[in-house]
Amino acid sequence: MRIGVVTFPGSCDDRDARTAVASMGGDPVPLWHGDGDLRGVDAVVLPGGFSYGDYLRCGAIARFSPVMGAVAGFARSGGPVLGICNGFQVLCEAGLLPGALLRNAGLRFVCREVEVTVESTATAWTSACTAGGSLTIPVKHGEGRYVHDDPAALAAAGQVVFRYAPGHNPNGSLADIAGVRNPAGNVVGLMPHPEHAVDPLLGPTGGRTLFESVLTARV
């Protein structure tokens, strides 16, 4: 299965996302921000980093890059899209996911391993997870405080995919929301970094089931 990983100028985790995909048995395909072509991939990952330096609002410039036009079309046609950290911010800016991500409540960058609870398995990226199960995955961001006008409605619609476990909310996110999906479930965004949690040598492996979900669903 071919999983495209977009490189924006300033992406930092694009190489690690490709490594993670490969280690899980997928075929990583580099995608370039300036190309409007997804090279026939079966799924797309928007990786973490600081696209265009994030000197404006995070993700605000990246959403206008040529590749995002193609990603939006791919998402509309049901293609699986995962936004990790900066990629989540880009998806929110692009209107492909609800809500927005603001400066952390503590006003500092936070890098730590957190526990998240899987709230929805009805997505392309969590179908192999256990509903209500918990995963340990690192976060590392300065602007990851999730906000939404009506988090209860979002939850009622099944669009909350991950919540930080009690005591693990690192950024003041509303209702402990760590990740959300679009109504169809093919587009998912989250602040934690599953690509940094696939290799037991390097720490917890809570990210593996996200990649397993997309790899098994479509093979």
Add this chain to the structure above:
Amino acid sequence: MSSVVEGLYRQLGLTDEEFERILGVLGREPSRAELAMYSLMWSEHCSYKSSKVHLRRLPSQGARVLQGPGENAGVVDLGDGVAAVFKIESHNHPSFVEPFQGAATGVGGIIRDILAMGARPAASLNSLRFGDPAEPLQRRLLEGVVAGIGHYGNCVGVATVGGEVSFDPCYAGNPLVNALTVGFMPAERLLTGRAEQPGDLAVLMGAKTGRDGIGGASVLASASFEEGDDAKRPNVQVGDPFQEKLLIEACLELGERRLLRGLQDLGAAGISCAVAEVAARAGMGMEVDLDAVPLREPSMEAWEVLVSESQERMLALVAPDRLDDVLEVCRRWGILANVLGEMTEPEGSGEPRGGAPVNRGIVRVGFRGEVVAEVPAASLADDGPVYSRPLVRPDPPADGALAEVPLDAEVAGAVLALAADPTCASKRWVWEQYDRFVGHGTVAGPGSDAAVLRVPGSGRAVALATDGNGRYSALDPAAGAALAVAEAARNVACTGAQPIAVTNCLNFASPERPEVMGSFAAAVDGMAAACQALGLPVTGGNVSFYNESSGRPIHPTPIVGVLGLLEDPGAAVPSAFPRPGLDVWLLGETRVELGGSAWQRLTTGHLKGRPPALDLAAEAALHRLLVTLATRRLLAAAHDLSDGGLALALVEATVATGVGATITLPPGVPPLAALVSESASRVLLAIPPASAEELATLAAEAGVPATRLGTTGGDRLVVPGLLDLPVSGLRGTYEAALPRALGELA
């Protein structure tokens, strides 16, 4: 002589003698641009004029050394065709003037040094020193420096994986910010900043050049702080990590596609330094067209363009037939690239004069239709002044010098007091602001004895640690420097890695004071002896002088970074007790040694006596033993004993995992001394009980004393009859200490 020039050279930090020397080299009065170039290139920061004669005593050769001192960074062979590039550098003064940008650009600068060798920068460590964190100014400095390091490293995608932070009033007016970066590359792709033939082009890549950082190396880095130095703020550069990220990717692509002859970073002294070094190394000249430099401010004068320290710039050396490809790669990554110069034939006879061949490569700089500078490259880069400054060597402390530390305190209180001391306590507040995951290689990160990094393209890993105890060095600079080497190497060996090379950052006060120069010379001697004994070549580093503020010098603070090689990343030994039911052992001998110790500082506030004795042969034997034990998979945990002695090692080994221990104290010294003494060459181990016999045998063969202390298990740290503390409580104390000192916890 024009009075303009006369007024200028002193303002630029040149002495009368140095100005005479410039007149001698040129045979005429220098232009304003030339004067600016010399003032920067001959500054202490760029020329090492006071330290050069001493640094030669450091060993720099070794079987694994692919590149020693003199290039942008040292390079060592890791086997399997893979090389590690690493170096540490200071950004002390900029970080005091403007903590966030000063620290950020320090990180950016050392990353470009690694990049210049052709390696992908992989990870950084930082050694930081501040005054009392409870003081508002120190808190502002710490917050700014940590945020700046995090901002830059996080944005460029280089993991920050370790280092150390400590606090002492001597750094209140002059904090230390030393940044180390390591990168990896296929050894055959090693680049040097070297052009090959006349006609090769020098392409300036990256950011536009502005007025920031003018005189950074001379005015800022090569002079002490006085009152009212806020005016130096414009001398600090401003970083743009996004630009650096693009520059990194573009340079790596150029290297991978073999489009480069060489690569040079632009750091201190900017274009002047890069151009002079490139030309001098090649033994050629360079025709430089300053009009090709994209300027942020069009009104800049030639001398400003030549010495600006604007960040995020590199100089690529390119064969003419590769130029189009190089420009295309830069365009794709969205960075500026312009042909700044062309290598030229050396001029003159090339005949030896006075024993050394005369290098007449001329750097000729044109700007707006005029030649603004025309100087021999080597006179800037290599033939600057070298000083054997007067020095007064410090008297080593007398044999009978006493630490004068009371040993009647209650044991549990002592352990808690050490755990609550910001210097000894957890630095989680610091390292949680750094991305330690990016790069998919961090096997062990902050909080470990040494960082362990998987090496891309190889089945191996490296371990890296930085250490340096200013209190020891203040008592005895030679001993302090040797102890820094020993401790950093021991930390590396605790992971099971074989220490293989050293980078150093020597932080001292003004070299114009004989007693400072004397302590510098002594520290170099101590470091050289330790490196010799431990088989560790020094592959590069940095000297930072003038670390004093209003006449108050810092402690001599040699910081040592040690790189080790680990054959199997999966065999990396953790530093905390991983599970119950293990035997706890202590390697090494515990004596009553409290001079310069954390316990002395906490209980008396004074600095007296002698630092711990260091037997280099015993230290080397200990490292060999640790590597052997790790290779045989006998170690479940290994933790170096240093600051805070056995007490702090036990706290750290238990709080990280919550696994307690019940132990007896090493015999022969009073109980409190057994816990707080800082005797060198000691390591705390946890091993499966079944391995005890093998451990004892191997230790005996190595001549390393080994004492069984007890077992791991439970959720308390217990020394029967003396100490019984819940690990959770210890963890609370250990984790809360720094946030509390910073006023963030009640």
